[in-house]
Amino acid sequence: MTATLAPNTGCTISNFFTPVAAGSRVATLTITDSTPGSPHTVMLVGVGVVAPDFTISASPFTATVTEGQSTSYAVTLTPVGGFTGTISLSCAVAPNLATCTVPPTVALNGASPTMVTANVTTKAHSLVAPPQSVPRFWPRDGLRDWWPLLLLVLATAVLANQAASRVNQRLAHMGFAFVLLFALVWVSGCANSSGEQGVQQGTPSGSYTLTITGTSPGASHAATVNLTVK
DSSP states (O other): OOOOOOTTOOOOOOOOOOOSSSEEEEEEEEEOOSSTTOSEEEEEEEEEOOOOEEEEEEEOSEEEEOTTOEEEEEEEEEEESSOOEEEEEEEEEOSTTOEEEOOSEEEEOSSSOEEEEEEEEOOOOEEEOOOOOOOOSSOTTGGGGGHHHHHHHHHHHHHHHTTTSHHHHHHHHHHHHHHHHHHHHHHHHHHSOOOOOEEEOOOOSEEEEEEEEEEETTEEEEEEEEEEEO
């Protein structure tokens, strides 16, 4: 700013000093003119006030676990500018089949930090038994699975016609028993489902990011940490 003054005249300078940081702050106003002793300086003193807020951080920055194991992070919430109130916490975990739990709320007293714990649990891969067999009265593949019964009926009719003599009757009984046994075994296999043991999915291996978020009326801050699953 530049101004011109006539001899033997004066002016008034208005200045507003607003500190941008909390606490007592000092600044200097410099006036340059054509009079002896230029430049002239004026010290300005002000007190900065920060709006109430909070910060959130978490440690360690990286944790490594084997699938099926658990780990934890220390979460620190620090009041700024005398903040008091309740912070709502949440934790978002990236890997599938893993859980992250934090206290739902934390109260800050405006002076000292508050520490809570975020617990992360992973899930191991495991074998699971197949579904139990359930009897069915209709074959899985339609009439194709009923041919043993049809064969049984046909064989019974043929062997009955050959039972005229004692020898043929004995042969008929033996043949009937064989066909009946074969049909029962076949139908039993068709009427029950079978399967091998399956693998239950666990937490996939890899590196992931966890986000822990604190929210209060008018403010929201988040801290991120890394999780490595082996």
